[in-house]
Amino acid sequence: MKNIVYNLLALLSIISMASCTKVIDVDLNEGNPQVVIEGEVSDQPETYWVRVSRTGNYIGREETPKISGATVTITDNNQTYTLIENPNQPGTYETSAFVGVPGTTYFLKVVVEGKEYTSQSTMPSELLDFELRQTAYFAGDATKDPGYYLQLFTTDPPNEDNYYQWRFTINDTLKNKPDDIAVASDEWIQEQIEGFQAPYTFQAEDRVKFSMLAVPKETYDFYDALVTLLFNDGGMFSPPPANPPGNIDGGIGIFSAVSIKTKEVVIVEKN
Amino acid sequence: MAPFGKTPQTTTMNNFKFLLLLIIWVALAFWCQTKAQSINQNKKKVTLSGYLKDANNGEGLIGASVFVKEQKNGAVTNTYGFYSLSLPPGKYTLSFSYIGYVTQTQVVDLQANKTINLELNEEVSQTDEVVITAEKLDKNVQSMQMSVQKLSAKQIKAIPTFGGESDIIKVLQMTPGIQSVGEGTTGLFVRGGSADQNLILLDQAPVYNANHFLGFFSVFNSDAIKDVEVYKGGMPARYGGRLASVVDIKMNEGNNKSFSGSGGIGLISSRLTLEGPLAKDKASFIVSGRRTYADLFLRLSNDDEIRDNRLYFYDLNAKTNVTLGKNDRLFLSGYFGKDVLNVGNNFGFSWGNATSTLRWNHIFNSKLFLSTTLLYSQFNYGLFVEEGVQNLEWSSSLQNVSGKFDFSYFLSPQLQIDFGYHNIYHTFSPGKLEPRGENSIFKGLEVPQKYALEQAGYISIDHQLSPSFSLQYGVRYSAFTNMGKDRIFTYETNSQGRPTVVDTTHYASGEFYNTYHGIEPRLGARLLLSKTSSLKASYNRTRQYIHLASNSSAGFPSDVWVPSDPHIKPQIGDQVALGYFRNFKNNMYEFSVEAYYKWMENQIDFKDNADLLLNEAISQELRIGTAWAAGVEFMLRKNKGKTTGWISYTLSKTERQIEGINNGQPYAPRHDRRHNINLIVNHQLTKRLSLAANFTYATGAAVTMPAGRYELDGKTVPYYTERNGYRMPAYHRMDLSLTWKRPEKRLFGKKFQGEWNISIYNVYARQNPFSIQFSESEQNPGETQAEMVYLFGIIPSVSYNFKF
Incomplete structure (x- = not known):
């Protein structure tokens, strides 16, 4: 929610200046390559994955190197599961040997060329159920396009700190641009959420898959900082750019244990 | 590690040493004084004092001189136009002078204390020469003060502008030692200091946010301003509270001779000022207003969405002064300004300052002058969002009420003592969030208000030890006390390295619970090398x-x-400066070179990904360290003749070293500039036509650039290893303006003079970098690139100004 304010401020600074851009050459120092790890475990029976890669040079179109042949394990209270590298996706390690349980702490260990990278994440309590409702046709105003909107009805458990993430897949396409990152903290939020509107405009017959996640604080902090960074224009109105605070010991990235619930709706014509 | 040979050892610079030094100075001073007195012991002294004013509008003349021919000595008027001189009884030839005004000479037989109030007439120039300064001609060389920059409204208006809006702050950024952080911003970075280290005073009332339109304009309407003085160093003891500078802005007092007005119509805003006597020679008023009108055009639109948007600011300045008999004068002045931005009915943001000043100047006797000031200052901002159940209202403010007593004691022409006491009661309301409508997803939330009392006492002595050597020595003692009602958290670092609150201490309303205090020594020396150099x-x-x-x-x-509190220590800064001052060609040219070195403790920066909004635990987001700055400033200024202006060059460096930022290594703040050149020229082509130009060059801003990138969540993310390790391309720009004075007309029995001004901003269309953005190319997805954002091409503007 804090991003609302930052985004509005950024908008304000753009309104107040008509700017132009041009691509320039910069001579960047290359940092030592770092290992980047990203992984997710949930409370749904699905394939869990961990991606391992390395940082690369900033300028250019070369893909950053994927790391094959790493040893990747996830440990819960009593067992260690070894993840297997997907032969079609080098650097992606998978398992479907277990289903995550809310409240459990998961330990990740990745060994790359003899060096160990570790992380841990505690899955929050099970996400409360929610309802997704479609609005009637909206004709549009100063800040919103005409079309249909989806509204969320849910309860945020009071007296505890909760963090959420949302993911939208519209007509089989996962919304995955920087401005699709949606995380929220309930710090400023009251208990009953009745009609929180998603930032997408839909047309009749759109197929929408919506996942809501209860995420640990570290995951929220990471994505919150990632949004700020991806929208940092490097100008004097932006904070100094900074790496998002990950939870990988020895490397970069984030490992999250999350509780997910997914709903699918098809938008219908409604006036 | 430190760039200037050694790391400054600041923390242990003990106060004791300064105190000792001060006692020696004072002892020396009084010894000299008693010695001087013993020579003149048998001669009783009498005092001559009074006010010097502008005959045209009755405003006090600041820095005008009174010269006693027989004694080859004299005095200079203070901020209120008051002077005082002690002389042995006798017959004297006095000359009262002020640059640009006709000098008056009087022969007086001075046997007892005497008051001479005079009004000086502005010189009616027979040629088309302009005199642009409002200073004693040789002040550059003669005065005690160094590291000061003074500009009159006249000078400020003579400089080309952006969009036809002349702006004090923008002109200050063209003087040596003062940097801006980028195109079109009004933040001042003085001698390596940061933007919050400047005390900006409007008629003595602090202004906490001097920006309009996010900094494109400052809140100071130059029609309402008399002059501005910036102290970059050698800070007189009467000023305090900020590390880097004092920007002392004085409002016009109002014409007490006749009713008059002035104004202007520009592309961005219009201005109107009215002034006149309330009682002739006794009381006057001035009211000045300015408003932008971009949104008035929006309202003409057929489109509802556009019509509902708002984007404007306005300023209102008012001042009145009353002369109550010959020893008392009252001033009341105020400022109110606001910015408003609304996007339809969905989003609104507004902010504004208000200040007011009530001052009473009292002359006890011809030697003792007291100025008592009561001040109020306020800044607030608010925003609202109205998007279905996402609706909220947000507000934040800060207020202070302040009282000041400033005494001047004119002991002798060689010795003047200034002393006083200041206090400020601060109220901070960091932020309050409220649901705006029913069903809002937001809950009410407020960061508790903070209260504090800031106090200071000072004494400052101007002492002429010999005709060529003068000292100014003084001390300020300041104290800051946090007051309840408040609660202070105790933090401990948890296993993940995050601070967590482990205890809370509550303080009752009005309870004093934490005090910082300390001594602030101030020393200055001037040695005249000749009549024209010091x-x-x-x-x-x-x-x-x-x-x-x-x-x-x-x-x-x-x-x-944010106030200092048990977790946030006060910032402390020390500065030494040395300067050489020389005037040429009968004071036509002023030259100065100054070198300074500053070292600062408890400097604040913010940790990576700091969370500063509605955060009661804001102290945990700060990182504290040291900073240092050094520089050399060259200035050559021409104040008389057809061509006036200045050229300046500054060589400087500033660095911070803060644990937790840039891996604990020193780094340059964004405003660090190695080289800075400014050129300002104003040329009178004919009696009615003048041409002005300015050029500025500055080393590029220090910025952070990525050392690499990685893929995460399907996005390309830049990766950083250090802070501000790169430089943007250099900034340079030239502006031109042409002013055409129309012949004077008579309108409704009044003299009316109009003036057209055409300005061209960024004449050679330099693409100056505003920022460098690192992102994926939109044309070639998958390709990452560096993109420079620049703001302006050539911006021409035209404005019409008038006075009557």
């Missing part, structure tokens, strides 16, 4: 108890001021 040196320490929590270099109106 050497000056100064040392000063300053302490700052309130800090701006701004995580961006230009700042937003939503940045909050």
Whole structure:
């Protein structure tokens, strides 16, 4: 929610200046390559994955190197599961040997060329159920396009700190641009959420898959900082750019244990 | 590690040493004084005092001189136009002079204390020469003060402008030692200091956010301003509270002779000022207003969406002064300004300042002058969002009420003592969030208000030890006390390295619970090498108890001021400066070179990904360290003749070293500039036509660039290893303006003079970098690139100004 304010401020600074851009050459120092790890475990029976890669040079179109042949394990209270590298996706390690349980702490260990990278994440309590409702046709105003909107009805458990993430897949396409990152903290939020509107405009017959996640604080902090960074224009109105605070010991990235619930709706014509 | 040979050892510079030094100075001073007195013991002295004013509008003349021919000595008027001189009884030839005004000479037989109030007439120039300064001609060389920059409204208006809006702050950024952080911003970075280290005073009332339109304009309407003085170093003891500078802006007092007005119509805003006597020679008023009108055009639109948008600011300045008999004068002045931005009915943001000043000047006797000031200052901002159940209202403010007593005691022409007491009661309301409508998803939330009392006492002595050697020595003692009602958290670092609150201490309303205090020695020396050259040196320490929590270099109106508290120590700065001053060609040219070195403790920066909004635990987002700055400033200025202006060059360097930022290694703040050149020229082509030009060059801003990138969540993410390790391309720009004075007309029995001004901003269309953005190319997805954002091409503007 804090991003609302930052985004509005950024908008304000753009309104107040008509700017132009041009691509320039910069001579960047290359940092030592770092290992980047990203992984997710949930409370749904699905394939869990961990991606391992390395940082690369900033300028250019070369893909950053994927790391094959790493040893990747996830440990819960009593067992260690070894993840297997997907032969079609080098650097992606998978398992479907277990289903995550809310409240459990998961330990990740990745060994790359003899060096160990570790992380841990505690899955929050099970996400409360929610309802997704479609609005009637909206004709549009100063800040919103005409079309249909989806509204969320849910309860945020009071007296505890909760963090959420949302993911939208519209007509089989996962919304995955920087401005699709949606995380929220309930710090400023009251208990009953009745009609929180998603930032997408839909047309009749759109197929929408919506996942809501209860995420640990570290995951929220990471994505919150990632949004700020991806929208940092490097100008004097932006904070100094900074790496998002990950939870990988020895490397970069984030490992999250999350509780997910997914709903699918098809938008219908409604006036 | 430190760039200037050694790391400054600041923390242990003990006060004791300064105190000892001060006692020696004072002892020396009084010894000299008694010696001087013993010579004249048998001669009783009498005092001559009074006010010097402008005959045209009755405003006090600041820095005008009174010269006693027989004694080859004299005095200079203070901020209110008051002077005082002690002389042995006798017959004297006095000349009262002020640059640009006709000098008056009087022969007086001075047997008892005497008051001479005079009004000087402005010189009616027979040629088309202009005199642009409002200073004693040789002040550059003669005065005690160094590291000061003074500009009159006349000078400010003579400089080409952006969009036809002349702006004090923009002109200050063209003087040596003062940097801006980027195109079109009004933040001042003085001698390596940050933007919150400047005390900006409008008629003595602090202005906490001097920006309009996010910094494109300052809140100071130049029609309402008399002059501005910036102290970059050698800070007189009567000023304190900020580390880097004092920007002392004085409003016009109003014409007490006749009713008059002035105004202007520009592309961005229009201005109107009215002034006149309330009682002739006794009381006067001035009211000045300015408003932008971009949104008035929006209202003409057929489109509802556009019509409902708002984007404007306005300023209102008013001042009145009353002369109550010959020993008392009252001033009341005020400022009110606001910015409003609304996007339809969905979003609104507004902010504004208000200040007011009530001052009473009283002359006890011809030697003792007292100025008592009561001040109020306020800044607030608010925003609202109205998007279905996402609706909220947000507000934040800060207020202070302040009282000041400033005495001047004119002991003899060789000795003047200034002393006084200041206090400020601060109220901070960091932020309050409220649901705006029914069903809002937001809950009510408020960061508790903070209260504090800031106090200072000072004494400052101007002492002429010999005709060529003068000292100014003084001390300021300041104290800052946090007051209840408040609660202070105790933090401990948890296993993940995050601070967590482990205890809370509550304080009752009005309870004093934490005090910082300390001595601020101030020293200055001037040695006249000849009639036209001098050497000056100064040392000063300053302490700052309130800090701006701004995580961006230009700042937003939503940045909050944070008081020192048990977790946030006051900032302390020390500066030494040395200067050589020389005037040429009968004071036609002024030259100065000054070198300074500053070292600062408890400097604040913010940790990576700092969270500054509605955060009661804001102290945990700060990182504290040291900073140092050094530089050399060259200035050559021409104040008389057809061509006036200045050229300046500054060589400087500033660095910070803060644990937790840039891996604990020293780094340059964004505003660090190695080289800075400014050129300002104003040429009178004919009696009616003048041409002005300015050119500025500055080393590029220090910025952070990525050392690599990685893929995460399907996005390309830049990776950083250090802070501000790169430089943007250099900034340079030239502006031109042409002013055409129309012949004077008579309108409704009044003289009316119009003036057209055409300005061209960025004449050679330099693409100056505003920022460098690192992102994926939109044309070639998958390809990452560096993109430079620049703001302006050539911007022409035209404005019409008038006075009657």
